[in-house]
Amino acid sequence: MSKNKVKIGLVGFGVVGSGVAKILLENxxxxxxxxxxxxxxxxxxxxxxxxxxxxxVPKGILNDDLDALLNDDSIQIVAELxxxxxxxxxxxxxxxxxxxxxxxxxxxxxxxxxxELYAEAKKNNRCIAFEASCCGGIPIVSAIRTGxxxxxxxxxxxxxxxxxxYILSSMTSNDEDFxxxxxxxxxxxxxxxxxxxxxxxxxxxxxxxxxxxMAFGYDISLDNIFIxxxxxxxxxDIRYGKEMGYALKLLAxxxxxxxxxxxxxxxxxxxxxxxxxARVDGPFNAVSIFGHAVGQTMYYxxxxxxxxxxxxxxxxxxxxxxGNSMALFNSQKTDxxxxxxxxxxxxxCRFYIRLMVTDAPGTFAMIGKILADHDISISxxxxxxxxxxxxxxxxxxxxxxxxxxxxxxxxADMEKLDAVQSKPFCIRIVDVPEDRIDx
Amino acid sequence: MSKNKVKIGLVGFGVVGSGVAKILLENxxxxxxxxxxxxxxxxxxxxxxxxxxxxxVPKGILNDDLDALLNDDSIQIVAELxxxxxxxxxxxxxxxxxxxxxxxxxxxxxxxxxxELYAEAKKNNRCIAFEASCCGGIPIVSAIRTGxxxxxxxxxxxxxxxxxxYILSSMTSNDEDFxxxxxxxxxxxxxxxxxxxxxxxxxxxxxxxxxxxMAFGYDISLDNIFIxxxxxxxxxDIRYGKEMGYALKLLAxxxxxxxxxxxxxxxxxxxxxxxxxARVDGPFNAVSIFGHAVGQTMYYxxxxxxxxxxxxxxxxxxxxxxGNSMALFNSQKTDxxxxxxxxxxxxxCRFYIRLMVTDAPGTFAMIGKILADHDISISxxxxxxxxxxxxxxxxxxxxxxxxxxxxxxxxADMEKLDAVQSKPFCIRIVDVPEDRIDx
Numbered sequence: 040m041s042k043n044k045v046k047i048g049l050v051g052f053g054v055v056g057s058g059v060a061k062i063l064l065e066n067x068x069x070x071x072x073x074x075x076x077x078x079x080x081x082x083x084x085x086x087x088x089x090x091x092x093x094x095x096v097p098k099g100i101l102n103d104d105l106d107a108l109l110n111d112d113s114i115q116i117v118a119e120l121x122x123x124x125x126x127x128x129x130x131x132x133x134x135x136x137x138x139x140x141x142x143x144x145x146x147x148x149x150x151x152x153x154x155e156l157y158a159e160a161k162k163n164n165r166c167i168a169f170e171a172s173c174c175g176g177i178p179i180v181s182a183i184r185t186g187x188x189x190x191x192x193x194x195x196x197x198x199x200x201x202x203x204x205y206i207l208s209s210m211t212s213n214d215e216d217f218x219x220x221x222x223x224x225x226x227x228x229x230x231x232x233x234x235x236x237x238x239x240x241x242x243x244x245x246x247x248x249x250x251x252x253m254a255f256g257y258d259i260s261l262d263n264i265f266i267x268x269x270x271x272x273x274x275x276d277i278r279y280g281k282e283m284g285y286a287l288k289l290l291a292x293x294x295x296x297x298x299x300x301x302x303x304x305x306x307x308x309x310x311x312x313x314x315x316x317a318r319v320d321g322p323f324n325a326v327s328i329f330g331h332a333v334g335q336t337m338y339y340x341x342x343x344x345x346x347x348x349x350x351x352x353x354x355x356x357x358x359x360x361x362g363n364s365m366a367l368f369n370s371q372k373t374d375x376x377x378x379x380x381x382x383x384x385x386x387x388c389r390f391y392i393r394l395m396v397t398d399a400p401g402t403f404a405m406i407g408k409i410l411a412d413h414d415i416s417i418s419x420x421x422x423x424x425x426x427x428x429x430x431x432x433x434x435x436x437x438x439x440x441x442x443x444x445x446x447x448x449x450x451a452d453m454e455k456l457d458a459v460q461s462k463p464f465c466i467r468i469v470d471v472p473e474d475r476i477d478x
Numbered sequence: 479m480s481k482n483k484v485k486i487g488l489v490g491f492g493v494v495g496s497g498v499a500k501i502l503l504e505n506x507x508x509x510x511x512x513x514x515x516x517x518x519x520x521x522x523x524x525x526x527x528x529x530x531x532x533x534x535v536p537k538g539i540l541n542d543d544l545d546a547l548l549n550d551d552s553i554q555i556v557a558e559l560x561x562x563x564x565x566x567x568x569x570x571x572x573x574x575x576x577x578x579x580x581x582x583x584x585x586x587x588x589x590x591x592x593x594e595l596y597a598e599a600k601k602n603n604r605c606i607a608f609e610a611s612c613c614g615g616i617p618i619v620s621a622i623r624t625g626x627x628x629x630x631x632x633x634x635x636x637x638x639x640x641x642x643x644y645i646l647s648s649m650t651s652n653d654e655d656f657x658x659x660x661x662x663x664x665x666x667x668x669x670x671x672x673x674x675x676x677x678x679x680x681x682x683x684x685x686x687x688x689x690x691x692m693a694f695g696y697d698i699s700l701d702n703i704f705i706x707x708x709x710x711x712x713x714x715d716i717r718y719g720k721e722m723g724y725a726l727k728l729l730a731x732x733x734x735x736x737x738x739x740x741x742x743x744x745x746x747x748x749x750x751x752x753x754x755x756a757r758v759d760g761p762f763n764a765v766s767i768f769g770h771a772v773g774q775t776m777y778y779x780x781x782x783x784x785x786x787x788x789x790x791x792x793x794x795x796x797x798x799x800x801g802n803s804m805a806l807f808n809s810q811k812t813d814x815x816x817x818x819x820x821x822x823x824x825x826x827c828r829f830y831i832r833l834m835v836t837d838a839p840g841t842f843a844m845i846g847k848i849l850a851d852h853d854i855s856i857s858x859x860x861x862x863x864x865x866x867x868x869x870x871x872x873x874x875x876x877x878x879x880x881x882x883x884x885x886x887x888x889x890a891d892m893e894k895l896d897a898v899q900s901k902p903f904c905i906r907i908v909d910v911p912e913d914r915i916d917x
Binding site for chain 1: 501505620621754758775797913
């Protein structure tokens with residue numbers, strides 16, 4: 040690849056595509072000063088060639104002719120910013136087969152069809168670079184691939200979805216309901232009109248699949264990840280958690296336990312306020328990575344948005360243009376996860392349980408007996424003297440560490456009690472690992 | 479460079495050298511799985527060949543013969559971990575001239591003789607990689623060089639010295655004097671027997687010189703950096719700051735102001751508790767970097783220690799072995815700083831001023847007049863009703879933003895007052911920039 044001038048193509052001229060075009064057009068000189076390479080945006084392909092974008096591109100470079108881009112041998116790197124998992128997949132395959140490198144922000148596509156795409160890239164001696172697929176502008180992919188390459192990584196604990204973090208932060212600081220916080224997030228542009236994939240944890244799982252595959256060296260599919268979203272979180276849970284000294288975050292967690300099994304999960308998590316992750320608020324993302332040599336490291340920044348995501352796309356374009364990515368992106372060997380995957384049933388952690396109970400003699404005795412029957416030890420109890428018209432009161436129980444399978448059974452037994460008015464609601468209390476260095 | 483097996487030499491087998499040897503010997507397989515490259519530690523040179531180290535190395539690879547290493551053409555990369563700026567410089571030059579790449583953690587050497595060494599590297603078509611020189615295991619060099627390469631970087635705000643941060647954190651949380659906290663830091667291994675270079679800000683300045691040169695694209699020498707250490711911080715200042723909602727940190731700051739001038743400074747700084755940097759405690763380091771596209775990003779982790787530093791050295795060895803570093807490390811063009819350097823006199827910020835004043839009528843009027851004469855507006859005043867035997871009481875004044883030059887003159891005038899018992903003590907109140915994205 041020429042070390043001086045590298046021609047770039049874009050497929051997809053939406054929000055992120057506009058940001059990438061803006062950087063390539065406005066920052067070409069400063070990037071050349073920094074890297075010695077002049078990046079030239081030479082073609083943009085989009086079905087919509089007429090809408091006004093937040094950037095003006097040179098006349099004639101925007102059209103809807105993908106084939107013309109694929110057949111243009113002067114273009115060496117193409118950013119696929121179409122999104123989705125069908126058309127985008129076809130486009131990436133075509134780009135690779137036409138002998139060009141792919142740069143993408145498409146986490147859903149990589150999480151779903153990554154292996155097929157990486158194989159096609161290898162076959163064509165090209166690479167797929169995807170810094171922008173995880174946590175927007177935070178250089179987290181390169182941190183795992185290169186910065187921490189000397190480490191055995193034992194755990195990833197991440198706040199990787201800005202929409203959820205914005206909603207949970209708003210609920211916490213404004214003492215407001217989920218629905219109110221969601222509406223506000225939509226008004227401010229931090230949540231989509233259809234926020235499902237964000238709030239149900241799916242988007243976080245896509246990112247976890249990508250990061251955990253690199254960190255642990257396994258093929259990871261979405262099916263391997265236990266996923267719970269934030270849809271059912273009530274302001275009461277946040278209030279009670281706050282009272283007990285916890286912040287509520289949607290965490291994406293990948294962990295290698297002492298017997299070498301890999302646990303992969305996305306769920307709402309109460310974390311102690313002393314953890315650096317507890318202080319990550321609003322639309323920001325942060326990922327803590329634990330390595331055997333480095334201990335705890337954390338990476339913080341904006342996980343979404345036009346310019347932060349474009350920052351990561353262009354960083355990848357630069358890496359590929361410099362010839363740095365070929366070795367990196369095609370070198371890691373991954374194993375099938377299969378028997379190394381730990382089941383969520385084996386998860387040992389503390390639990391927060393909220394029960395809506397009838398305030399009557401014997402209620403707590405029955406609940407206590409169920410917990411005892413399942414060998415679950417109570418760590419704390421919280422019941423305020425407030426009753427609704429049905430004489431129902433929320434009772435909070437926190438447990439000492441126990442297996443998920445036990446707790447699941449205990450919750451099912453509790454639900455059967457007459458005194459328990461609705462499905463018990465449970466949130467995991469997550470102890471973010473201590474910073475530990477193996478020397 | 480062979481993509482399969484790469485032979486590594488070490489010069490300097492002290493603390494960090496031992497950590498590097500440990501990782502290279504124990505993690506060769508996992509690194510090969512991740513990168514496709516087998517790293518072989520083939521020679522270690524140290525004058526001391528007999529002391530027991532925390533790692534056992536294969537028989538015969540440790541000796542005191544530098545020339546034998548230099549003449550061994552099978553070795554492609556050498557980590558210089560001797561430290562200091564005299565012998566180490568000579569060794570790095572010899573390594574480069576023998577056609578090998580250099581990996582180093584030696585911030586003092588790079589800050590002092592970087593340009594000469596980089597020129598020698600270019601001449602020999604080899605590179606000097608120095609991730610480990612700044613903030614130990616935090617991959618901050620690679621974040622600036624690659625992850626944020628698409629950005630115009632406007633500012634670096636960093637806690638880059640773990641010794642100082644440990645001391646200030648201990649003083650704050652244990653309400654103890656500087657001397658007590660320093661002694662404890664020494665006992666725990668967080669401060670050297672001679673802590674001068676850490677606590678006087680010199681070490682932070684070395685790191686700022688390296689990071690700011692990359693971020694802003696200028697040749698930066700230590701002389702360009704305004705430096706104040708933490709030696710004179712009293713527990714009183716920390717207490718008063720806490721009362722006003724500030725945490726005290728030694729910050730290394732590099733900033734490009736609106737007119738394009740570069741401000742470079744290391745000094746104790748009161749920062750608001752809502753800044754992510756305010757929550758970085760103990761021996762940890764963190765660096766916030768502000769880019770025009772990405773907004774605020776922050777990188778957090780252990781800034782020193784055998785294994786965290788070794789983690790960064792080996793990360794660099796891997797990058798160089800993969801052939802990734804040549805382009806990166808030899809490509810950036812830097813300009814002379816000269817007329818672009820902003821003087822500390824032009825710094826505009828808020829100030830915390832502690833005066834030991836005689837409790838007598840008219841004292842505050844005189845102080846107020848001096849501030850008014852210099853156009854300095856008072857933001858807050860704090861004087862507790864406690865007096866020592868000399869009828870002296872500490873009075874704290876905080877100012878609205880003003881120029882350093884004005885405040886310096888006002889402080890000199892105040893010192894001349896009979897009612898002011900000792901040199902006025904001043905700490906800058908630093909408003910860490912808002913996260914701002916230019917779109």
